[in-house]
Structures are given as C-alpha cells and as structure tokens.
Amino acid sequence: MKDKLAKVEDVIRKIEPGMSVMVGGFGLIGSPLTLIEALCHHEVSGLTIFSNNMGEKNKGLGNLLLQQKVKKIIGSYFTSNSDVVKLHNDNKINVQLLPQGTFAEAIRAGGAGIGGFYIKVGVDTEISNGIEKRIIDGETFLFQKALKADIALIKARKADRLGNLVYYKTAQNFNSDMATAAKIVIVEADEIVEVGEINPEEIVTPHLYIDYIVPSTISLRNYGGDSQ
Amino acid sequence: MNSKERIAKAAVSELLEGSVINLGIGIPTLIPRYLPNDAYYIHTENGLLGVAELDENSIDVERVNAGKLPVGESIGASYFGSSSSFAMIRGGHIDIAVLGALQIDQSGKIANWSIPGKSILGVGGAMDLLTGAKKIIVTTTHLANDGTSKFLKECSYPITSNRIVDVLITDKAIFRWKNNQYELSKIYSDVTIEEIVNHTEAYFAIPSNVEIIEVKENGE
Numbered sequence: 282m283k284d285k286l287a288k289v290e291d292v293i294r295k296i297e298p299g300m301s302v303m304v305g306g307f308g309l310i311g312s313p314l315t316l317i318e319a320l321c322h323h324e325v326s327g328l329t330i331f332s333n334n335m336g337e338k339n340k341g342l343g344n345l346l347l348q349q350k351v352k353k354i355i356g357s358y359f360t361s362n363s364d365v366v367k368l369h370n371d372n373k374i375n376v377q378l379l380p381q382g383t384f385a386e387a388i389r390a391g392g393a394g395i396g397g398f399y400i401k402v403g404v405d406t407e408i409s410n411g412i413e414k415r416i417i418d419g420e421t422f423l424f425q426k427a428l429k430a431d432i433a434l435i436k437a438r439k440a441d442r443l444g445n446l447v448y449y450k451t452a453q454n455f456n457s458d459m460a461t462a463a464k465i466v467i468v469e470a471d472e473i474v475e476v477g478e479i480n481p482e483e484i485v486t487p488h489l490y491i492d493y494i495v496p497s498t499i500s501l502r503n504y505g506g507d508s509q
Numbered sequence: 510m511n512s513k514e515r516i517a518k519a520a521v522s523e524l525l526e527g528s529v530i531n532l533g534i535g536i537p538t539l540i541p542r543y544l545p546n547d548a549y550y551i552h553t554e555n556g557l558l559g560v561a562e563l564d565e566n567s568i569d570v571e572r573v574n575a576g577k578l579p580v581g582e583s584i585g586a587s588y589f590g591s592s593s594s595f596a597m598i599r600g601g602h603i604d605i606a607v608l609g610a611l612q613i614d615q616s617g618k619i620a621n622w623s624i625p626g627k628s629i630l631g632v633g634g635a636m637d638l639l640t641g642a643k644k645i646i647v648t649t650t651h652l653a654n655d656g657t658s659k660f661l662k663e664c665s666y667p668i669t670s671n672r673i674v675d676v677l678i679t680d681k682a683i684f685r686w687k688n689n690q691y692e693l694s695k696i697y698s699d700v701t702i703e704e705i706v707n708h709t710e711a712y713f714a715i716p717s718n719v720e721i722i723e724v725k726e727n728g729e
Contacts, residue, residue: 307555307591308577310570333591358631361577366628376630381554382595382637389592402599402640405671407623408632450588451556452571457590485590501570 282476284442287493292467293319295493301329301430303388303459304342308334308361311452312341313436313469314499320434321345329353331388331430333381333455338362340504346374355428357381378408383425385458390427392461392490397426433463436497437486440470441477444491445484452501453485460490469497512680515697516648518543519722520607520678523646529558531598531638533608534576536648540607547583552603554634556594559586575634595634599641606642608635610649610674612664615711617673617686619647620666632669639670651679651708658710660684681705683722684713695720 293316296302302320306312317336321344333356336342343362345351353375359365368374379387380402390398399422403409413424435456438449446468448456460466468491510518517539524530524544531552532538541551541562551560553574560574561581568579597603610619619639622632639645653659660677676694677684682705683695691713696702698721706715 307573310555310573310577358633360629360631363628366630369630370628378630378632380632380636381591381634382599385591385595400599402636402670403632404640406636406669407667408636448588448590450569450572450582451553453588453590454556455591458592 282443285444285491285494286442286473287495289315289319289495292493292495293323295465295467296320296323296325296328296432298325299327300432301331303331303430303433303463305433305435305454305456305459306332306334306336306341307451307454309337309341309501309504311436311448311454311456312336313434313497314341314501314504315469315495315497316434316467317341317345318499321348326350327352329355331355331428331459333357333384335359335362335365338364353377355379355384357384379425380408384428385455387425387428388455388458388462391429392458395427397424399423400425428462430463431465433459433466435459435466435468437468437470439472439474439479440468440491440494441474441479441488442494443476444468444488444494445476445479446470446486446491447479447483448485457486460486465492466490467493467495469495471497471500512650514539515680515724516650516678519683519695520646520648521545523676523678523683524549524605528604529602531603531606531642532560532574533606533635533638535609537607537609538574538576538578551583552594552597553580554594554598554637556589556591557582557586558589559583561586595637598634598637601641601643603638603642605644605646606638607646607648608638610647610659612659612661612666613647613649613674613677614661614664615691615713616663617691618664618668618671619674620664620668622669623667625666635669639672644676645672645674646676646678647674648678651681658708660709660711662710662712681708690714692716693719695722697722697724699724
C-alpha cells in the first residue's frame with residue numbers, strides 16, 4: 282500500500298519560483314500553518330497565491346506576504362490584513378477580488394474538469410465591469426473561469442497514510458475544495474493514522490486527490506490564540 | 510440596551526420560526542441571544558449550519574462565524590466546505606439573510622463592501638447572500654457616525670447587488686418594501702414619525718397604520 286507520509290522540508294521544495302499555490306483557511310482558521318511556516322523559510326519568488334484572506338497581519342500567509350515572495354493574490358476579502366491593502370495601494374502586488382462563493386465554486390470547478398461557469402453574483406456591480414455576460418431564462422449571469430493551481434497546501438484534522446481526510450468543524454472551509462484543484466496537493470494533519478482506521482463513510486476527501494502528507498506541528502491553539 | 514441591541518431584538522420579530530437564516534457580520538451576530546427557542550437554524554457561510562449562542566466555557570478557536578469570532582454549536586448542526594456552503598446560498602436554500610450595510614437607498618439597493626478612497630479591499634460573501642437568499646433583511650443604525658442619514662435617495666458607495674432589500678431595520682424604525690417603494694412599518698415608542706422624516710434622506714411612504722414597538726424608559 283502507498284504511504285504518502287513525507288517530511289515538510291522535502292515537500293516544500295516542490296514549490297518553485299513563479300508557481301501558483303492554493304492555500305486553505307478562513308483567516309487563520311484551517312490554515313496549514315506548518316506548511317506556511319516552511320514556505321516562509323523556502324527560497325522562492327513570484328508566487329501567485331489563492332487564499333480567501335491571505336491570513337492575518339503578521340500571521341500565517343500574512344508573514345509570507347512581507348517576504349516579497351508573492352506577486353499576485355486571488356481571494357475574496359483582504360480588508361482584515363492591512364498589509365495586503367497597503368501593498369495593493371502602492372501597486373506592489375496584484376490583487377484579484379472575487380465574491381467568496383464565486384471563488385470557492387471556481388476552485389471546485391477547476392478540480393472537477395469544468396472550464397468555467399455562469400453565475401448571477403456580482404451582476405450590475407463594479408466587479409462585473411469587463412466580464413462576459415449571458416442571459417439565461419431572462420436573467421443576466423457573469424462568466425467565471427475555473428481556477429487551478431500548481432500546488433495546494435491544505436489542513437486536515439485527520440489523515441490516514443493513503444491520504445483519506447477528515448476535517449475539523451469550520452476549519453474545513455476552502456481546504457476540501459482546494460484538495461481537488463492543484464497538480465500537487467500537500468496536506469498537513471493534526472493526526473495521522475493507519476489506513477483503515479477512518480470509517481470510510483466519514484471520509485470527506487478521498488485519497489486520490491492527495492500527494493503528500495505531513496504532520497501538523499503548528500496549530501491555531503499553540504499559535505497565540507485566535508485571529509482576532 | 511444600546512441601539513445595536515435594540516435593532517437585533519427587533520429583527521427577531523421578522524424571523525419566521527423554522528427558518529434557515531444567515532447572519533452577517535456586526536449587528537446580525539447579536540440576534541441569537543434574542544431568539545425565543547431553538548427552531549431557528551443559523552447558517553454561517555464559512556461552513557456551519559447550526560450556530561448557537563457561545564458558551565464562554567467552551568470556546569473553540571476553530572469553530573467560528575463569518576466574522577472569525579468563536580460561536581456555539583447547536584444540536585443537529587453540520588459542517589461543510591466553502592463551495593457547498595455557497596451552493597446553499599446561491600441555490601436558494603437559505604430562507605433569510607440578515608446583513609449590515611453602510612448605505613441603503615430608496616430603490617432598495619445597499620452598499621456594504623467598498624468605500625472609495627478607504628482601505629477596504631474585499632467583497633466577502635455579501636454579494637452571494639444578496640443574490641441567493643429568499644428574503645433580505647438589512648440591520649443598520651439609522652445615522653452614520655457623523656450624524657448623516659444612511660437611508661439615502663441613492664447610494665454614493667458602490668452597490669453590492671441589484672437585489673432589492675425586503676426589510677430595513679434601524680434604531681428608529683422598520684421599513685418594508687411594498688408596491689415598489691419603502692413603507693414605514695413600525696416605529697419605536699420613544700421615536701416620532703417627524704423625527705424619522707427629519708433624519709432620513711430617502712423617500713418612504715407613511716401609511717396610517719404604523720405599528721408601535723413599545724420600549725421601556727431604559728430603552729429595552
């Protein structure tokens with residue numbers, strides 16, 4: 282049987298300059314903090330990051346942002362991290378904003394072999410400027426291309442050595458979608474168990490999506506409390 | 510009771526028992542404490558159906574609402590990923606969304622995601638909720654911090670959606686969208702209609718049967 286257990290220092294080298302990287306998490310909740318920390322110590326530049334919030338100021342992906350390794354961010358809400366706002370206002374970083382559900386669905390579509398889709402969210406607002414429109418059953422929809430990445434870094438509550446995953450409460454968020462939408466998917470898990478120890482009916486992400494598993498050594502609980 | 514608590518309490522009377530309700534950031538998150546029973550199913554877009562009032566003795570930093578604040582978990586709750594959560598929203602499976610707003614105008618549109626020239630860089634889930642929820646309730650203080658009306662003829666900030674808001678609840682009154690305009694539906698007993706007119710830029714209809722919400726001297 283395959284064993285996908287790997288060392289953090291080995292898997293982080295899969296990330297090369299100019300790559301696109303999806304990173305799970307809603308703020309810091311469900312963020313793969315161990316992998317992000319390793320990425321902060323990895324020599325790389327010109328990354329495109331897909332993240333709902335880009336962590337918090339000076340925390341999680343917020344740390345990576347300060348290292349000038351990121352050229353573009355795609356996500357939905359960055360007001361909570363003033364460093365993103367400042368870099369964007371100074372034209373030092375390219376930011377693409379999507380409604381949160383459109384962002385999530387575009388990742389889901391990317392993992393499901395769908396090229397793009399039409400969606401009503403954002404019609405008649407500033408974000409619809411320049412976007413292809415289509416009338417379906419009398420209503421206007423906007424085109425959204427699917428999103429895919431070279432690498433996904435995600436967080437699970439529990440993984441078996443084959444890569445079957447279970448998530449914890451609202452720490453699931455974007456992780457289960459991102460698990461499907463990248464060429465190489467690396468998961469960090471709070472607990473790693475033998476194959477067969479997770480009830481098959483409780484598995485949320487089946488193993489075929491996962492390439493590497495590393496133990497989570499930094500969790501939100503030992504990271505200095507919550508993100509507020 | 511401050512004005513935000515007053516608004517949250519008033520909002521409960523607009524929620525049908527048995528409904529699935531999404532609560533936005535800010536005033537809407539105060540609503541659970543005023544719900545009369547557990548037959549209101551609170552959805553939060555970061556992946557939980559079954560938000561309960563927080564028990565301070567069982568805080569879990571990985572069990573949060575859309576404002577990233579810890580919440581409780583009700584019996585019968587479920588967790589899911591982001592694309593599923595927003596499929597519920599866009600797919601019309603959420604009965605009511607209660608949202609905050611920076612501005613609302615007399616054509617029923619709100620602005621709550623961007624202020625030109627300010628350090629705001631995000632849309633979050635507000636556009637999705639306005640598009641997909643069956644009923645939209647907006648809760649906001651009647652006046653901005655500078656004393657000007659938030660209920661305007663036309664939003665000056667970028668609008669969040671072309672969707673018309675069904676009910677507007679402020680700390681002065683409740684307005685309902687009816688016959689293509691807002692109608693004054695309820696006022697608090699310590700507010701006069703004249704005061705509301707004087708503090709509102711938007712046009713709204715005043716019917717003869719405006720309901721009074723009784724408030725005690727301490728504002729409750």
